Amino acid sequence: MKLMLNKWLLSLAAFSVSNAAFAAGAVADExxxxxxxxxxxxxxxxxxxxxxxxxxxxxxxEFYAAGRSVSGIxxxxxxxxxxxxxxSFLGIAGLISLYGYDGFMYSVGWLVAYITVLLVIAEPCRNxxxxxxxxxxxxxxxxxxxxxxxxxxxxxxxxxxxxxxMVGGGVLIKTLIGIDYEISVVxxxxxxxxxxxxxxxKATTWVQIIxxxxxxxxxxxxxTMVWAPYGFSLPSYLQAVVGDSKIxxxxxxxxxxxxxxxxxxxxxxxxxxxxxxLKNPIDQISLGLALVLGTAGMPHILMRxxxxxxxxxxxxxxxxxxxxxxxxxxxxxxxxxxxxxxxGSAKIASVDAGGNMAGPLLAQYLxxxxxxLMGNFMLAFVAAVAFATIVAVVAGLVLAAASAMAHDxxxxxxxxxxxxxxxxxxxxxxxxxxxxxxxxxxxxMAKGQNVAHLVALAFAVAASSNLPAxxxxxxxxKCNTTGIILGMVVGSLTAIGLVMxxxxxxxxxxxxxxxxxxxxxxxxxxxxxxxxxxxxSAFMCELFALDGCVLAKPAKAASAEKPAKLGAAxxxxxxxxxxxxxxxxxxxxxxAAAKTAAEADIAKVKKDIAATEKAKxxxxxxxxxxxxxxxxxxxxxxxxxxxxxPGLISIPLGFLLVIxxxxxxxxxxxxxxxxxxxxRQNTGINAEAATAH
Amino acid sequence: MxxxxxxxxxxxxxxxxxxLHRKKTFFLWGLMVFSIIYYFMLPIGAAYFQDLFKIxxxxxxxxxxxxxxxxxxxxxxxxxIYSKKAxxxxxxxxxxxxxxxxxxxxx
Numbered sequence: 001m002k003l004m005l006n007k008w009l010l011s012l013a014a015f016s017v018s019n020a021a022f023a024a025g026a027v028a029d030e031x032x033x034x035x036x037x038x039x040x041x042x043x044x045x046x047x048x049x050x051x052x053x054x055x056x057x058x059x060x061x062e063f064y065a066a067g068r069s070v071s072g073i074x075x076x077x078x079x080x081x082x083x084x085x086x087x088s089f090l091g092i093a094g095l096i097s098l099y100g101y102d103g104f105m106y107s108v109g110w111l112v113a114y115i116t117v118l119l120v121i122a123e124p125c126r127n128x129x130x131x132x133x134x135x136x137x138x139x140x141x142x143x144x145x146x147x148x149x150x151x152x153x154x155x156x157x158x159x160x161x162x163x164x165x166m167v168g169g170g171v172l173i174k175t176l177i178g179i180d181y182e183i184s185v186v187x188x189x190x191x192x193x194x195x196x197x198x199x200x201x202k203a204t205t206w207v208q209i210i211x212x213x214x215x216x217x218x219x220x221x222x223x224t225m226v227w228a229p230y231g232f233s234l235p236s237y238l239q240a241v242v243g244d245s246k247i248x249x250x251x252x253x254x255x256x257x258x259x260x261x262x263x264x265x266x267x268x269x270x271x272x273x274x275x276x277x278l279k280n281p282i283d284q285i286s287l288g289l290a291l292v293l294g295t296a297g298m299p300h301i302l303m304r305x306x307x308x309x310x311x312x313x314x315x316x317x318x319x320x321x322x323x324x325x326x327x328x329x330x331x332x333x334x335x336x337x338x339x340x341x342x343x344g345s346a347k348i349a350s351v352d353a354g355g356n357m358a359g360p361l362l363a364q365y366l367x368x369x370x371x372x373l374m375g376n377f378m379l380a381f382v383a384a385v386a387f388a389t390i391v392a393v394v395a396g397l398v399l400a401a402a403s404a405m406a407h408d409x410x411x412x413x414x415x416x417x418x419x420x421x422x423x424x425x426x427x428x429x430x431x432x433x434x435x436x437x438x439x440x441x442x443x444x445m446a447k448g449q450n451v452a453h454l455v456a457l458a459f460a461v462a463a464s465s466n467l468p469a470x471x472x473x474x475x476x477x478k479c480n481t482t483g484i485i486l487g488m489v490v491g492s493l494t495a496i497g498l499v500m501x502x503x504x505x506x507x508x509x510x511x512x513x514x515x516x517x518x519x520x521x522x523x524x525x526x527x528x529x530x531x532x533x534x535x536x537s538a539f540m541c542e543l544f545a546l547d548g549c550v551l552a553k554p555a556k557a558a559s560a561e562k563p564a565k566l567g568a569a570x571x572x573x574x575x576x577x578x579x580x581x582x583x584x585x586x587x588x589x590x591x592a593a594a595k596t597a598a599e600a601d602i603a604k605v606k607k608d609i610a611a612t613e614k615a616k617x618x619x620x621x622x623x624x625x626x627x628x629x630x631x632x633x634x635x636x637x638x639x640x641x642x643x644x645x646p647g648l649i650s651i652p653l654g655f656l657l658v659i660x661x662x663x664x665x666x667x668x669x670x671x672x673x674x675x676x677x678x679x680r681q682n683t684g685i686n687a688e689a690a691t692a693h
Numbered sequence: 694m695x696x697x698x699x700x701x702x703x704x705x706x707x708x709x710x711x712x713l714h715r716k717k718t719f720f721l722w723g724l725m726v727f728s729i730i731y732y733f734m735l736p737i738g739a740a741y742f743q744d745l746f747k748i749x750x751x752x753x754x755x756x757x758x759x760x761x762x763x764x765x766x767x768x769x770x771x772x773x774i775y776s777k778k779a780x781x782x783x784x785x786x787x788x789x790x791x792x793x794x795x796x797x798x799x800x
Contacts, residue, residue, distance in 0.1 A: 101757060105739055108764045112732040115771055119721050235752030242753045272758055273747050274739035281740030288736055292729065312784065315776060322772050326765045676701040682713065683787050685699065685794060 026351065026360055027177045027383065031376035035177050038377075038384040042214075046195065046388075049206045053199035060424045061691055063200035064131040064403050065306040068690040070205055072313035076320020079304050081208030081215075082396040083110075083295075083321070084328060086168055086356075086389050087455055089215060092329065093362075094355025096336020098250070098345050099277035100270075103336055106278070107329040109288045111322065113295035118318040121296040123311040124474045124681035130688055132400075133302050133466060134408035137473055140673035141481040143417075147408040149488050153465045154299040154404035156492060157458050158435075159442070161298075162397045164454040166443030169390035175352055176360060176383040182444055188387075189440035192395045196402070196432045201307055204395045211392040212324060214385045219331045222359070222382075225366045226338035241337045242268035250345035251276070257559070271340075282542050283643045287456060290647035294459035297466030300400035309690035335359055342366070350611075354452075360386070398435045406431035453504035456645055457495065464491035464650035468658045474681055476662070480670035483662030491654025498646035503639040508626035510638065515619035521567035530558040543649070545640050568616035575612065579605045699794060707799050713786045720778060724771050731767055735760060 027035050057063055070078065088110060095103030129136045134150035166185055173184035195203045230237040241247060248267040252259040254276050259267060270276070278284050295301060305314045339348060339358035342365050351357040363382040367375030406427040411419045419427065465488040472479040472487075499505075533555040536542060541549035566574065582602050589595045631637055680686060704710050738746055739757060746757030793799045 101761070102739075104758075105735060105761055108735055108761060109732065111765060111768050112728065115725070115728045115768055118772055118775060119725050235754055238753050238758075269749075269753060269755075272753060272755055274743060274757055278736075278739070281736055284736040284740070285733060288733060292732060312780075315779060319772050319776050322768060326768060330762070330765055675705040676699075678714075679701050679704045679710065682710070682717070683704075683790055685791060 026175060026357060026364070027376060027379055028370065031373075031380070032177060034377055035380040035383055038380045039387060042210075042384050042388050043191065046191075046203075046207050046210060046391075049210070050195050050199040050203040053203035053206065057198070057200040057202055058425065059421060059691070060131070060407070060428065061688075062202065063425055063428050064303070064399070064407065065688075066201040066205050068307060068309050068688065070307040070313075072308060072316025073320050074205065074209060075304060075308050075313065075317035077212045077324065078205045078208040078307075079301065079317060079321035080324040080328070081210075081212035081392050082300055082304060083325060083393075084212065084215060084389065085165060085393045085455075086172055086386055087164070088329075088332075089389050090172070090356040090359050090386060091354065093332045093335040093339065094348065094352070094358040095277065096332060097339040097343075097348050097358035098355040099254070100247075100251075100337070100340070101272050101274050102277035104333050105274060107332060109291035110295075111326045111329055113291050113293075114318060114322045114325065116292055116296040117301065118315070118322070120471060120475070121302070122305050122314040122318050125302055125470070126305045126308060126311045126314040127681045127684040127687045128474070128677065129302075129306050131303070131306055131407050132403045133297075133299055133470060134404060134412065136302075136470055137484060138412070140473065140479075140670045140677050141484050141667070142669065144413050145481055146484055147412045149485050150466075150469070151404035151408035153461070153488050153492055154408075155401050156496075157297075157462050157466065158299060158397045158401035158404075159438070160454045160461065161300075161458040162394060162401070162439045163442050163446055164451045164458070165390060165394050165397065166439055167446050167449065167451045169387075169394070170443060170447070172356065172386055172390070173383075175357060176379075176386065181447055185443040186440055188390055188394060189436055189443065192391050192398060192439075193433060193436040195391070195395050196398050196436070197429050200428075201303075201399060204392075204399055205307060207388075207395055208392045211385070211388040214388055216324065216328060218363075218382055218385045219328060219335060222338070222363055222366060223331045223334040226334050226342070226362070237334075238272065238337070241341055242272065244268065244341045246344040246346070247271050247337075247340050250340065253346075271337075280643070282648065283645055286643050286645035286648035289651055290456065290460040290463045290645055292463075293467045293651060294461075294463030294647070297462035297470060298459070299404065299462075299466070300396040302466075302470075303396075303400050303403065306688075311684050311687070335362060338362055339365075394439065398432060398439060401435045402428060402431040405435065450504075450506060453499060453502075453644065457499050457504075460495040460499070460645060460647045460650060461492045463647055464495045464654035465489075468651075468654040472655070472658050472662070474677070476659075477671075477674050477678075478662050479658065480662045480665060480667030482665040482667065483658040483660070486661035487654050487656075487658030490657045491650055494653050495646045495650035498641045498643075498650060500634050501636060501640040502644055502646065503642065504644050505632045505634065505636075505639070507632050507636065507638055508629035509631070511622050511626050515622040517565075518615050518619040519568050519623075521570065522565040524564040525562040527561040528556070528559045531556045543642055545638065545642060568612055568619065572609065572612050572616070575605055575609045579609065700799075704790065704794060704799055707790070707793075709786070709790050709793065709799075713783065713790065716786070717783060720775075724775060728768070728771050732764065735764055 056067070059067075061067055088107070092103060092107045095106055097103070125136055128139055132150070133154055134147040137146040137150050166188065169188050170181040170185040173179050173188075174181050179187075195207050199206075227237055230240060242265070245264070248264045248271075251267045251270045252262075255262075255267075255270070262270070304317070308314050308317055336358060339362040343358070343361045345355075348355050348358045348361060351361065360379055360382045364370055364375045364379040367378035369375045406424070410427045410431070411417060411424055415423075468487050468491060469484045473484065531553075534550060534553040536552040537548070537550040540546060541551060579602065582598065582605065586595070586598055586602065589598055738760060746755060746760070748756045750756060750759060790799070
């Protein structure tokens, strides 16, 4: 075992030296055929499934709900396939590879969310619902009004999430195989549309199942390869993680000055301790609330419960989904730490700053590295899984948005529920095409935009608008139409509004200042005396940039004088000079060992030059892009709302307004229907039955 | 099973349904509240009790890591407990009520 470890470390050293530059895509040109073959195979299989599903997709129940004939276990896999987006597959593994413990902690909320789904949402929704969230709300509230609001909220949430998926997918495919962003977005969009329009929910379900199985298989293989050398022992594996020099270097980089006094062991151990990434606990709690309550309000997740025949099957499906999703997140701990140890955090971050390439690079490494056939096959496989992931999630979202548009708005409101069955199916397909087109257009328009916050925003809106409405309709006797409308409108607008004035937005002044720092360098900072800790003046100061606020600051030790930093141009000149003298000196070195060391130094300087050039280009770009601008699109110079996640404020507000609106108005229908709703949601009497096939 | 003439109010006030309602409410709220408290202990602990989270208990594995892993185990346990209870008890009680409705003994 030890021998193998040594061999790994040796090959690693060779690996990091040989890899100075990284081309347009992670897959080298000579291996692209392999990636495309795996992509092609997956597309062929899913197309065959769609063809098969299309033969039994004629009625609305078949189109929206797969005839309610999906079994509990199948639906469990499909929920996992619907939910585990590229953000969780690549993103969380990436966060762990860069920040250790905090990345893993981040993944917990995504599983805990399903407890809410299991306990309060899945079974009642199956018993009451038909195709959409609007159906559940319209059961006892004014059908037309609530359907309009529910559909708008569904479309809003889906569009946010969809945009994040399309942009993320386009960037991902470009990074992996170098296909143009626009072509990737169109490709994903068209493929997804074929599944949805022809195969409806049945094809979508099976695409999601296939994707979930592929994802779990790929992760299991990688984790086995990472963990096996340690005899599947957790302590000895983590011992190796902590003792790894690349991980220690990454922690030292993250900690900056305070790392100077730490031993390598302490640095490595720090990787398994909290606080390297998540700095603001209140923001964390705010995000946690949005996840735990928002998942149960996500329209594409709710919709999955209409596809099973009974409430019992809905229960089974959540249990399976929790097993698969939770198991997957536990695996990400190994994927992330394994990538950090074997590939190295620095290299992962150099390909993609967010760490998204940790999983794919790990696969390539485990297969034998970037010039080996097996390494590239494994990379191709993981890339194909990532592609399947995007398509499956996007298909679920489009179906949810299309059902709100066609079933709630067109059939329910415009046609007053008098559309013929045939008209309804046509409407559903047309709506899918419209939503798909919107997704492609928005995806292309949002190229290069910062969309990472849109996923969190989608969850926040779902938790502040959809969940209070659905939950209180199902469980609170006094809940009524006014309350629902008030709560949903205010809840979602608050969530969106707060994000618009939050640090998620781009603030040109800060960007320009940062770019100038890169280009012009920074003046020397004089030595500072130690300062005591400062306490914040009020809790509200944590949330809003109010006048007269004092923010909490930890005590600071005295710091030495910091030298001035050079501007990018001067730094480049200096580095080039250094490189030249080193290259001149190289042939004169006789000693073999010294020569290798000198060569490594040269490679390092070359890397520095590349990084500086990149930073310089970005800074120049930023200056051009934001020239003359001083404020964000909301007219702010700096964020007014200080959290990235609005849930802490918008979720309680959503609940409160449903309650207030219901208490202060009378709604005869909502009262009369309560007995029926409550009995039905608990017993399943008169629930929509499965259609026989 | 579709029967338009069901008297929903009668079912709602029937002792059997009330018993189901009470049992479910108590059980579901209990699990829900516990799971939410247990979940938020993780970010709160990671932020405010770092000294505790850093204590090594099993090789290099510290309290924080074990606590994060325990979140998974607890979530699965809650799912298991709920499904056991629902399969064994709630489903039978529900079926009993449905049978009574179908046979006409609840009107």
